[in-house]
Amino acid sequence: MKVLVINSGSSSIKYQLFDMSDKTVLARGLLEKIGEPESRLTHQTSGGQNNKAEITRSLTVENHRAGFQLIGEVLTGSGALADSGELFGIGHRVVHGGEAFQEPALIDEKVIRTIRELIPLAPLHNPANLTGIEVALQFAPSVPQIAVFDTAFHQSMPPPAYRYALPHDLYRDHQVRRYGFHGTSHGYVAKQAARHLKRALESLNLITLHLGNGASVTAIAKGQSFDTSMGMTPLEGLIMGTRCGDLDPAIVFYLGRKTGLSSEEIETLLNKHSGLKGICGVNDMREIAQLADKGDAPTRLAIEMYCYRIRKYIGAYSAALGRVDTLVFTAGIGENAADIRLRSCAGLTGIGIEVDENKNNRTAHGIRAIHSDKSSVDILVIPTDEELEIAEQTVEKIQSLSF
Numbered sequence: 001m002k003v004l005v006i007n008s009g010s011s012s013i014k015y016q017l018f019d020m021s022d023k024t025v026l027a028r029g030l031l032e033k034i035g036e037p038e039s040r041l042t043h044q045t046s047g048g049q050n051n052k053a054e055i056t057r058s059l060t061v062e063n064h065r066a067g068f069q070l071i072g073e074v075l076t077g078s079g080a081l082a083d084s085g086e087l088f089g090i091g092h093r094v095v096h097g098g099e100a101f102q103e104p105a106l107i108d109e110k111v112i113r114t115i116r117e118l119i120p121l122a123p124l125h126n127p128a129n130l131t132g133i134e135v136a137l138q139f140a141p142s143v144p145q146i147a148v149f150d151t152a153f154h155q156s157m158p159p160p161a162y163r164y165a166l167p168h169d170l171y172r173d174h175q176v177r178r179y180g181f182h183g184t185s186h187g188y189v190a191k192q193a194a195r196h197l198k199r200a201l202e203s204l205n206l207i208t209l210h211l212g213n214g215a216s217v218t219a220i221a222k223g224q225s226f227d228t229s230m231g232m233t234p235l236e237g238l239i240m241g242t243r244c245g246d247l248d249p250a251i252v253f254y255l256g257r258k259t260g261l262s263s264e265e266i267e268t269l270l271n272k273h274s275g276l277k278g279i280c281g282v283n284d285m286r287e288i289a290q291l292a293d294k295g296d297a298p299t300r301l302a303i304e305m306y307c308y309r310i311r312k313y314i315g316a317y318s319a320a321l322g323r324v325d326t327l328v329f330t331a332g333i334g335e336n337a338a339d340i341r342l343r344s345c346a347g348l349t350g351i352g353i354e355v356d357e358n359k360n361n362r363t364a365h366g367i368r369a370i371h372s373d374k375s376s377v378d379i380l381v382i383p384t385d386e387e388l389e390i391a392e393q394t395v396e397k398i399q400s401l402s403f
Contacts, residue, residue: 003391007093008132016387027080084140091394094129096122097149104397107145146394153183156224180228186218188389189382211334213241219317241283244274307343330384352376
């Protein structure tokens with residue numbers, strides 16, 4: 001049972017091919033710089049000793065259609081896939097599903113039309129996701145294709161959590177509300193935590209921390225998203241690599257008056273030149289940690305601010321949930337930065353959260369527990385796998401339908 005997962009960007013296509021009978025990755029790759037003079041394809045297969053290949057090509061790929069044709073040729077040429085007819089399904093990552101999609105959807109004309117209507121909510125992402133869908137339908141018209149939405153997991157949030165204190169007509173007419181993102185990752189690690197703890201997901205209250213260049217935290221009550229840090233856009237919430245996170249909205253007006261920056265320039269400033277990069281000039285946490293160890297004051301401040309914001313959210317979501325069973329760290333920083341995990345949990349013994357430093361500092365693969373014996377809250381480090389989650393949701397959706 002082979003499933004192809006597609007993450008289509010404005011100038012790139014990221015893909016993974018899974019054998020869902022044992023959930024192994026048969027092939028993965030990235031096609032970059034589509035439409036530029038020198039596009040680049042990196043492809044790897046991992047389907048056994050006689051079916052291994054690593055391919056890197058630099059060539060001109062004019063558009064996404066040509067890109068899919070190239071990917072299809074590489075998948076078949078490497079032996080990972082005989083032809084598109086061998087696919088059980090294709091799963092597409094779609095960033096924004098608005099209120100229209102609370103679960104994965106079988107792609108048809110109505111779904112495509114709705115995704116297009118939602119472009120104003122995600123003008124940088126949904127058009128590229130839609131291009132990938134349209135080209136994939138041409139590439140494999142007889143294969144069921146499923147849209148999996150980043151926002152869908154958070155559609156279980158109650159109105160007090162997702163509404164802004166703005167006039168009602170802005171919500172009614174313009175869909176101004178909190179949607180949340182990284183839902184595929186938060187949902188995946190929550191399920192993995194339940195399996196690891198041998199408990200039903202519906203019995204657990206969790207706080208999940210997706211800490212990468214983009215970062216968000218989600219309060220999960222009885223297996224469902226109850227609140228999350230990102231809002232109508234991914235700009236709200238935690239301090240991120242280049243995004244500011246929570247901010248007094250009046251600062252936008254102040255900057256416009258004082259600097260003469262346009263609204264578009266301020267939007268770029270807050271999204272691409274703020275966060276860790278804005279505080280210390282660097283947005284890679286590994287480099288920040290190295291500089292901080294050498295006594296660099298701006299990077300030390302960046303780490304302190306970053307972890308302080310996380311602690312505030314853990315405390316707030318502990319209060320919102322009433323009881324926390326498990327705290328999960330995931331994504332690049334969450335999985336690999338032991339010092340950030342330790343700092344983010346510092347001073348939280350009053351709400352039952354305490355890290356064991358020895359466990360926290362150990363390097364290990366897979367799920368690992370890092371809480372102390374005194375901690376009433378399980379603290380887990382869980383590698384995220386958004387592509388596998390999309391593949392699993394694709395299979396579940398297709399099997400629930402009658403073909």
